[in-house]
Amino acid sequence: MHSETVDRTGFETAQQPKAVSRSSRPSPPRSTDQATQIGKKFGLPLVVLAIILALWYWTTAAKKVSPLLVPPPDQVWSALVSGVFEGLWWSHIGTTLYEMVAGFGIGVVAGLVIGALFAFMATLYQAFYPFVIALQSFPKVAIAPLLVVALGYGPEPKIIVAALLAYFPVMSAAIAGFTNVNPEEHKLMRANQANKWQELRYLRLPNAMSYVFPSFDVAVVMALLGAVAAELVGAQAGLGYLLMExxxxxxxxxxxxALILLAIMGITLRSAAQGLRSILPRSIVPR
Structure with missing residues (x-):
């Protein structure tokens, strides 16, 4: 039964609809939002890729440039298929990956250790940090020939160059993570009479991990670049050697x-480093 209102003249008036608050309105389904985000994440890059491929095909088909400078896409695809899918380049890919992984591991360990020492020893930081910056300012391609002369054409010079490029972002993040702790949490640790080891284990190290893990996606790409750059100087195998050959x-x-393959490897390694942080428990990597 409808409830009606009566005005002062005695006439019945129609029932006024109740205002619907914004909070009571149905929100759009979450799946729609997720589909929109996925579309933006993957759809837009695919559109840009399609435009680049179309321009590339048009440039080569219209013979705007020499095929020695810009080869047709079908020839590049044939080379990629024979090199990757038919296995002609797997030995070179394996060599570069080995050098990159070894250099990345050494760089991460060195970055963590040096960052921790600089964070806890101000005198050491003031004495040696300018030299660290100077070493980082050197072009690594200029250092690679010296390493090749000293260590030969094996993987050792490539691993060292990869480590030199990978350690710096990790070290910078480690210094920031070990020093930029929450003051209230630090006071609480001191109030509970925690020793230096407990402060490092339960406060500074977890805080540093939240800084260090995001630096891995940069460090792993830098390690790949370092390995390839050293292979361009002198190598017997690897993707850099393949480019020179x-x-x-x-x-x-x-x-x-080969350049397209390196780009795919860089994107894949960076995505893997980013995914590692999301799957590790919060006790190791605070969010």
């Missing part, structure tokens, strides 16, 4: 294919 033969299609 294909250049000597004038095979620009294989060079483009």
């Amino acid at each position: 294909r250049q000597a033969f004038g095979d620009s299609a294989s060079m483009y294919a």
Whole structure:
């Protein structure tokens, strides 16, 4: 039964609809928001990739540039298929990955240790940090020939260059993580008479991990660049060696294919480093 209101003249008036508050309105489904985010994350890069491929195909088909400089996409695809899917380049890929992983591991350990020492020893930081910056300012391609002369054409010079490029972002993040702790939490640890080891274990180290893990996605790409750059100087295997070999033969299609492969490897390694942080428990990597 409808409830009606009566005005002062005695006439019945229609029932006024109740105002609907914004909070009571149905919110859009979460799946729609997720689909929109996924579309923006993957859809826009795919559109840009399609435009680049279209321009590339048009440039080569119209013969705007020499095929030695910009080979047709189908030739690059054939080189990529024969090199990756048919296994011709797997030995070079394995060599570069080994050098990158070894350099990345050494760089991470060195960055953590040096960052911790600099964070807890102000005198050490003031004495040696300018030299760390100076070493980082050197072009690593200029250091690689000296390492090749000293250590030969094996993987050791590439691992050292990869480690030199990987350690710096980890070290910078470690210094920030060990020093920029919450003052209230630090006071609480002191009030509970925690010793230096307990303060490091339960306060500074977890805080440092929240800084260090985001630096891994930069460090792993830098390690890959370092390994390839050192291979360009002097190597017997690896993707950098493959680039120099294909250049000597004038095979620009294989060079483009190797560069595309390196780009895919860099994106994959960076995504893996980012995913590692999300799957580790919060006790190791605070969010």
